[in-house]
Amino acid sequence: MSQVYDAIALCEYIQWLEINVPKDSVDELIGEEKLKNFRLAQPASRGLSFGSISASGPNGAIIHYG
Numbered sequence: 001m002s003q004v005y006d007a008i009a010l011c012e013y014i015q016w017l018e019i020n021v022p023k024d025s026v027d028e029l030i031g032e033e034k035l036k037n038f039r040l041a042q043p044a045s046r047g048l049s050f051g052s053i054s055a056s057g058p059n060g061a062i063i064h065y066g
Contacts, residue, residue, distance in 0.1 A: 005042035012038045028054040 013035045020026045032052045039048060055062060 002044075005044070006039065009035070009038040009042055028056060 013031075016034055016038075017026065017031070032054045035052050035054075036048060039045060
């Protein structure tokens with residue numbers, strides 16, 4: 001069932017991105033925090049097993065950007 005709740009969180013996050021990316025109000029850190037909040041808001045959430053790995057722009061192809 002956890003994969004269903006994570007899918008719901010991802011759908012909420014993608015919808016949020018569609019609204020906020022055109023406003024230029026999203027960077028990697030803001031996006032990571034928002035996704036974390038959507039996941040933690042799901043029923044029976046016990047926390048994240050690891051943080052999101054997020055990158056965009058010219059460094060977007062670097063694995064485990066950080």
